[in-house]
Amino acid sequence: MRPRIAIFSLTSCEGCSLAILELEDQLLSILDAVEIVNFREGMTERSWDIDIGFVDGAVSTPEDKREVEHFRECCTKLVAIGACACLGGLNTLKNYQDEDEYRAYVYGDCAKYFPTTPAQPISAVVNVDHELPGCPMVKEEFLKFVTFALAGRTFKLPEDPVCVECKKKGILCLYEKGIICLGPITRGGCNAICPSYGAKCEGCRGIVAEDALKAAGVNLREQYDVDLADVLADVRMFGAYQEKTLP
Amino acid sequence: MKNVTIDVKHVTRVEGHGNIAVNVADGEITKLELQIVESPRYFEAFLRGRRWYEAPHISCRVCGICSVAHTTASVKAVEAATGIEVTEQTLLLRKLILNAEQLQSHVLHLYFLAVPDYLGVGSVIPLASTHGDVVKRALRMKKLANDICAAIGGRHIHPIAVHVGGFTHFPKPDELVGLKHRLEESRKDLFETAKLFTTLAVPDFTRETEFLSLQCGGNGEYAFYDGDLVSTKQSEPTKVEDYRTRVLESVVPHSTAKHSRSPHSPAYMVGALARFNNNADRLHPVAKEVAEMLGLRPVCQNPFHNNTAQLVECVHCTEHSIELIDQLLTRGLKEEPPVKPDRFGKGAGTTEAPRGILFHEYEIDGDGKIEGANLVIPTAQNLANIEADMRAMMPELLDSGMSKEQMTLRLEMLVRAYDPCISCSVHLLDIEWD
Numbered sequence: 091m092r093p094r095i096a097i098f099s100l101t102s103c104e105g106c107s108l109a110i111l112e113l114e115d116q117l118l119s120i121l122d123a124v125e126i127v128n129f130r131e132g133m134t135e136r137s138w139d140i141d142i143g144f145v146d147g148a149v150s151t152p153e154d155k156r157e158v159e160h161f162r163e164c165c166t167k168l169v170a171i172g173a174c175a176c177l178g179g180l181n182t183l184k185n186y187q188d189e190d191e192y193r194a195y196v197y198g199d200c201a202k203y204f205p206t207t208p209a210q211p212i213s214a215v216v217n218v219d220h221e222l223p224g225c226p227m228v229k230e231e232f233l234k235f236v237t238f239a240l241a242g243r244t245f246k247l248p249e250d251p252v253c254v255e256c257k258k259k260g261i262l263c264l265y266e267k268g269i270i271c272l273g274p275i276t277r278g279g280c281n282a283i284c285p286s287y288g289a290k291c292e293g294c295r296g297i298v299a300e301d302a303l304k305a306a307g308v309n310l311r312e313q314y315d316v317d318l319a320d321v322l323a324d325v326r327m328f329g330a331y332q333e334k335t336l337p
Numbered sequence: 338m339k340n341v342t343i344d345v346k347h348v349t350r351v352e353g354h355g356n357i358a359v360n361v362a363d364g365e366i367t368k369l370e371l372q373i374v375e376s377p378r379y380f381e382a383f384l385r386g387r388r389w390y391e392a393p394h395i396s397c398r399v400c401g402i403c404s405v406a407h408t409t410a411s412v413k414a415v416e417a418a419t420g421i422e423v424t425e426q427t428l429l430l431r432k433l434i435l436n437a438e439q440l441q442s443h444v445l446h447l448y449f450l451a452v453p454d455y456l457g458v459g460s461v462i463p464l465a466s467t468h469g470d471v472v473k474r475a476l477r478m479k480k481l482a483n484d485i486c487a488a489i490g491g492r493h494i495h496p497i498a499v500h501v502g503g504f505t506h507f508p509k510p511d512e513l514v515g516l517k518h519r520l521e522e523s524r525k526d527l528f529e530t531a532k533l534f535t536t537l538a539v540p541d542f543t544r545e546t547e548f549l550s551l552q553c554g555g556n557g558e559y560a561f562y563d564g565d566l567v568s569t570k571q572s573e574p575t576k577v578e579d580y581r582t583r584v585l586e587s588v589v590p591h592s593t594a595k596h597s598r599s600p601h602s603p604a605y606m607v608g609a610l611a612r613f614n615n616n617a618d619r620l621h622p623v624a625k626e627v628a629e630m631l632g633l634r635p636v637c638q639n640p641f642h643n644n645t646a647q648l649v650e651c652v653h654c655t656e657h658s659i660e661l662i663d664q665l666l667t668r669g670l671k672e673e674p675p676v677k678p679d680r681f682g683k684g685a686g687t688t689e690a691p692r693g694i695l696f697h698e699y700e701i702d703g704d705g706k707i708e709g710a711n712l713v714i715p716t717a718q719n720l721a722n723i724e725a726d727m728r729a730m731m732p733e734l735l736d737s738g739m740s741k742e743q744m745t746l747r748l749e750m751l752v753r754a755y756d757p758c759i760s761c762s763v764h765l766l767d768i769e770w771d
Contacts, residue, residue, distance in 0.1 A: 099353075099354075099760070100376065101376035101378060102401075102760065103398050103399060103400050103401040103404070103760055104352055104353065104400075104401050104402070104760055105398075105400070105401020105402075105404065105494040105495065106401070107401075108401045108402055108445075108494060109401075109494055111445065111449065111479075112479075112483055112493065112494070114476040114477070114479055114480035114483070115476075115480070117476060118465055118472070118473070118476070121462060121465055126462060129460075130347055130349050130350075130354075131349075131350070131351070131352060132349075132350060132449060132450075132460055132461070132462075133349060133350065133459055133460030133461075133462060134349045134350065134453075134459035134460060135459045135460070136349075147376075150376050150378075151376045151377070153374070153376070154376055179398075180383070180395060180398050181378070181379075183383035183387075183395075184379045184382055184383045186383075187382055187383065187385075192379055192382035192383070193377075193379075195381065195382050196377065196379055196381055196382055197377070197588055198588065199588075200588035200590065203588075203590045204377045204593050206376070206377055206379070225398065225495060226401065226492075226494045226495060283491060283492065283497065284491070284497050286491070286506075287490070287491035287497040287498040287505060287506040288497075288498055288504075288505025288506045289394075289491075289497045289498065289500070289505055292394065327391070327395070
């Protein structure tokens, strides 16, 4: 039996669902190996008997909460894909503003028609079996996850920071240019794509484990005279929800 | 049929969450809504307080499908607000990556979202076994477009190297040569696509409306990257900074996206068909031939032909991209650092996204922080027009002898023809500037 797959979206740009369709070279093989049974963006048919459900987007409305609870009930395994589902993502930026004020700023007198809640990762609402972070998620990592699932193996995210991948590629460290980059404290697995294209790491894959974070703090202080707190100040862009777990 | 209730929750094969709700009692339409039930996103609110150079990397996350267009409108708006003038090389690279996004988005829409209706299936998935060569062709075309985006921006979804003032990465000449060859090869795929589209039975429906798009001045190119606002009801151009005189917005309770009207019409259309209707004479000659082959002539008032116009634009973007690559190779690529701001203030930027004209406007304070932001999204501009089409089409459907299921499918096909990008459309704002 091919595993029955669903792809769902909550509050997001749906870029992570789209990233699956951008696996052009592997898409036909994936369609041979799995059965897609529910994917609003791509198909009309909808089934609720699901082995693995992938969800992009954050929970940021009462309806999102109801939906993700329903997905949880219908899916044997639930997988959060992308920064919004794993960390709350950019949506969490609104959590730092006054709710009445930002709602009125966008919808004026009609704000009452459109309920909203502080943005949360889906793991804040339901139990999540796996997370594939990134903005967008790394499509090769999705492919690896599916391959492992088909083989009955457990997929694990890399633990090393982006910095390690960046150094392996021989890219000039942005701290040498005086730019604060989140590479030392962000989970790798993206092959340091942003530094590879001349931009700093923005932390979209979430913060590394506590030990690695401590080590990065010591290293930044000794090598570049940079305070870890200054680096963590930039984390808000994608993962403000993580702030409560920071030192 | 005298009495019918249609309730589609959610419309499938569109980006984002929308419902169709229609009630007809005794032959009278008592309710007809395209409900936009996507979660509100509040980008304009949370751009406030962020630094000027972060605007494109935050606002591209409005939309995964058209993130290059959002990035482009955003960098142009920041540049207008900061007095930056970019180099000729930057313009060429931006036009190339924007062309590639039009191609990838149009191919995705035509083959994955629209064609299944015409071939009587619920998705592209069963076509993989019945029409394997068609699906492989679609994937090949889409991959080429994504590879062009990746060569310039690092990736298609949320491009990395496109910054205010310029680029932080430059493609190698041999990468561009390889992409040019693949673009030339893809002419065959485009021709096969055009042949396929001549066989599809496009519904016969017309309603006179206004078509709004950008247009380049003089004998300028077919407008995607830049231009002034023109429409089929007001041909004299309006500068982008005065866009609020042409785009009038209001909030309706059944939609988290605002509706738009123009000074001339209660509803208007943006997107491929609008661009074609305003600028068909500026298309590449090969694209003109394909338009002729498909029977598309301006001014076309059948919204289902938005798909046809998308295909004509795919041909144009392919030919134009080949020309852009030739220009870049002849000039030789230089590693130029991005141009820096010389002041902070207020500015608007516009570009044609795959689904139509897109506006970003920012006000930046003396410290370089964003104080106010306004984004006007193509799909939101189309919503009132889609509802007007549904309202005009409904009596025809009721008289046609169609079953409720057939009527529902026809309404869904109409919505899909606009290629709506709903999660994009739900964060609009109308603030009064000082």
